[in-house]
Amino acid sequence: MQALLDHARSFHRNPGRDADTLRALAAGQSPEAMVISCSDSRVVPALITGAGPGEVFELRNAGNIVPPPGSGAPSGEAATIEYALQVLGVRDVVVCGHSHCGAMDALASGSDLSGLPGVEAWLSLVRPALTPYLTPCVGTRPGTEARLERIVQRNIVHQLAVLGSYPAARRLMNAGELRLHGWYYRVETGALLELGDDGTFEAR
Ligand SMILES: [Zn+2]
Numbered sequence: 397m398q399a400l401l402d403h404a405r406s407f408h409r410n411p412g413r414d415a416d417t418l419r420a421l422a423a424g425q426s427p428e429a430m431v432i433s434c435s436d437s438r439v440v441p442a443l444i445t446g447a448g449p450g451e452v453f454e455l456r457n458a459g460n461i462v463p464p465p466g467s468g469a470p471s472g473e474a475a476t477i478e479y480a481l482q483v484l485g486v487r488d489v490v491v492c493g494h495s496h497c498g499a500m501d502a503l504a505s506g507s508d509l510s511g512l513p514g515v516e517a518w519l520s521l522v523r524p525a526l527t528p529y530l531t532p533c534v535g536t537r538p539g540t541e542a543r544l545e546r547i548v549q550r551n552i553v554h555q556l557a558v559l560g561s562y563p564a565a566r567r568l569m570n571a572g573e574l575r576l577h578g579w580y581y582r583v584e585t586g587a588l589l590e591l592g593d594d595g596t597f598e599a600r
Pocket of ligand 1: 434435436458459460494496497498499500
């Protein structure tokens with residue numbers, strides 16, 4: 397922790413963070429994109445995209461999950477999405493999943509989550525949509541990386557669909573003003589696979 401603390405304390409003294417640059421950020425933000433990613437410490441959207449302060453609006457949680465809109469319950473995810481689309485005017489949104497995802501692996505492996513009620517409740521949001529992919533099929537045996545990759549990628553596609561069901565997102569998409577992107581990040585290589593129109597993820 398000490399190294400992290402030391403870095404935070406000297407952050408404002410690093411190159412590129414002179415007083416004028418930092419002061420300009422106080423005038424407001426106009427991020428180019430919103431990235432919805434897993435909280436996993438190995439996946440750092442700003443680092444992957446090379447973004448500096450003010451350039452990427454991040455929403456992170458376990459499993460990069462977008463709760464359905466309109467549940468009535470207070471939702472940090474819903475608030476963040478609304479603010480990005482309706483206040484900041486963000487017009488590109490990325491849902492970024494990743495290899496070796498603990499949240500998706502818990503679903504894939506059928507882990508006993510009775511000791512983690514918060515995780516269990518959270519993952520219940522996505523379990524029904526992913527159930528068809530949780531059944532092992534040819535070439536994707538339980539516990540294999542390929543199987544988990546498939547589940548993570550289907551989760552990304554599902555979360556994009558949920559995101560598109562938010563009223564603000566639907567309005568913008570109907571007007572052709574919102575672009576949704578699916579990214580799959582490989583932790584072990586740093587490679588980025590992008591979701592194409594054909595529903596597959598490939599390096600482009
Ligand atoms: Zn994850």
